[in-house]
Amino acid sequence: MDRIHDIIERLRLTNRYVLAAVLFLVWMLTLADVDLLRMVKTHAERHDIETKMEEHRQRISELEADLEQLRTDPSAKERHAREAYYMHKPDEDVFVYR
Incomplete structure (x- = not known):
């Protein structure tokens, strides 16, 4: 059970980084000055x-x-x-x- 919980927690952290990277790329490609x-x-x-x-x-x-x-x-x-x-x-x- 702890192992599944660790995997889910890693995915949450990974998803945050991926989301942050995607938002940064969108901002740099289109929204920045x-x-x-x-x-x-x-x-x-x-x-x-x-x-x-x-x-x-x-x-x-x-x-x-x-x-x-x-x-x-x-x-x-x-x-x-x-x-x-x-x-x-x-x-x-x-x-x-x-």
Whole structure:
């Protein structure tokens, strides 16, 4: 009889610990101010923003290189005017192929 009573008492203590652990996990996953789900979402958003920032940095570098080329090379200015604004000399016909 004492043995059964000891087993029941151990189960009660074990159940308390399991219940406490489950409640703690539920609280940490969903109810806390900085819960795990929000942290995962924020981490994904941060990664997306950093990726976009790197793309913008590359685009800025390309544009700065193009600007420097336009400032220094007269033929680049003419090429840009012809390609971007379809400018042409009075005696020319322009055909645009895409």
